[in-house]
Amino acid sequence: MKKFLIPVSAFLLCVSAASAWASPGTVLRNERLFSQPTSGSKVEANVAKGTSVNILSKQGGWLRVTAGRSTGWIRLLSVRAGAGGSGGSGVGDVFGAATTRSDPSRVVAVAGLRGLNDEDLKQAKFNADELARLEAGTVTTSQAQSFAKQSGLIAVNVPGLPEPKPAQSSSSWENN
């Protein structure tokens, strides 16, 4: 119940606070802001790589952002969410997932727990029982197909993506 309330209240807050509820982001490549979430719509402004934006909302592969005095839609993959360089506690509310900051219960759940590390993995001893458990959970092709069918998932033909030319500047995890 509590789990359910958090996203709902976050959603209500988003709706009621509307534009006041924005989360920070940074533009990752030289891009355009469109008037609608489609590349066929009017270009409102050009934004350069590195521009700070406020993310207002999200729709499919598009984010509605303000950059300076312009507001418009930009491709989801052209923006990184989060405070970035400003020393940041992450703000992920636009993306729905509660962050460590906005969901205190999660912090409690992890407190004192050490994450997975190199040494754990290096020292790991083969566990045949767990492997057997994993392999027993295997499903068949026809089970997967009927599972997909239940929710109307249909396989579509999508061509592979080309390998883009290399070289982009790299970000550091430290800047999060």
Add this chain to the structure above:
Amino acid sequence: MKTKLMVLAISLASFSGVAMGFDFGKLLEDRLNQELNKDKKTQPAPAQPPAGAQSAAASPPTSKQKVDVGQLGFALFGDYSPEEENRIGKQISGNLLGAVPLVRDDGLQRYVNLVGNWVALQTGRKNTTWHFGVLDSEDINAFAAPGGYIFLTKGLYRRLNNEAELAGVLAHEIAHVTQRHHLKVLKKSSLIGALGQAASSKAQGSDQMVQNLIGNGAEIMARGLDKDAEFEADRVGIVFAARAGYDVWGLPNVLQDMAALPAKDNRTSLLYKTHPHPADRLAALGEAVDGRLDDIQGKELANRLYKIR
């Protein structure tokens, strides 16, 4: 002209890469022979009458002792067979599961297997039994091992908002398998040092031959892949998820979520160590995708996402 030059430069670079790969392969083979012969020598000599002063151990190596690496069942050149890939993946997975067990929730495990197998069906890869497991760890990470073994942590699963995001994460890992990324790492130099030195595991079902190839425990999972392999898995994975009928923005949404995570968090230290920054992954994926997926309408299926206990 400029592009021509670039193509030339790239092909030259990739040729030298191949050449290097072969050199490493040769190194690995020599080292393997050494190790195996050493093993032979230290084995107790078969009981035999003390007919002469010559003991078996002191005798010069006969042609029989020259080990044919082919006998190992592991090609050091060319591709591994599906059986070999599976054998390697099984050993890595058994070790990983020794470090972190599966979440004891059959409904969750079955759900993840159903989604994963549906996505894996879109890869066209044959002769593979895919295994998917949710690891009982609050760490935020996912892993793939050769032959079709895929894992994600409970910590990562908890952050997902819909089935399309799960499909996106699994598709990225599935792409590591179809692109044979870990096998490429194995063939390179990084693990030569560990060869033959892997701690002997007496555990039931453990495959010592493979263990020697992969180093200690599941350390191969802590080393990570190179950046380009991660970018490629994003690029290939997003297409697998789209082909399965899912909303194509599942994986990008997960990357956005990670981009916004605080850096100083134990749960992401291994992820940080083994992956490029999500902002770089988003940017690289953005270059590849551009407007190419604009017209694809997929399903998010938020309601079907299994609620973890």
